[in-house]
Amino acid sequence: MTIYFYKVWQPYGCFSNFSPHPIEIQGTYWPTVEHYYQAQKFVGSEEAIIIPSIHAAPTPEEAATLGRCGTRKLRSDWEMVKTDVMRAAVLKKFITHREIQEVLLVTDDEVLVENSPTDYFWGCGADKTGQNHLGKILMSVREEIRQLLSLSVNK
């Protein structure tokens, strides 16, 4: 059975990048994966001055609004790196927070789909034909954590 998730307050809300699970990456703490992801759009770009505001945004929604501002220029390699940026952040989230790691592992081999009505890249979009890259990242993180756990058990 496919598992759909989207908003934090809906079933499997902990799979949303907006869920309140902080991550530490290269010595910096980010309140959510979404804060980190949106800030990475401007690393090394002429708009990098916005990064502290994204970092300090009171909610992931506000971080997303800042990062999505259409007039700001993104780093030139963003399209090439964004999936790796997202995967690193999602992996860190589920390694750090054991209670949601358990929720992820209990989904076994079910297909995970971000049920966004608007996003055809990270989610499945309104008509379910989207690429679902966030769901694919979650499934690959699930597999990686399983392997890490089996290595530590067999040591």
Ligand SMILES: Nc1c(N[C@@H]2O[C@H](COP(=O)(O)O)[C@@H](O)[C@H]2O)[nH]c(=O)[nH]c1=O
């Ligand atoms: N969960 C969730 C969203 N979905 C998230 O939005 C991000 C994509 O942002 P961008 O690349 O800037 O379009 C990505 O983290 C995706 O999972 N969007 C929302 O407005 N509300 C939400 O509750």
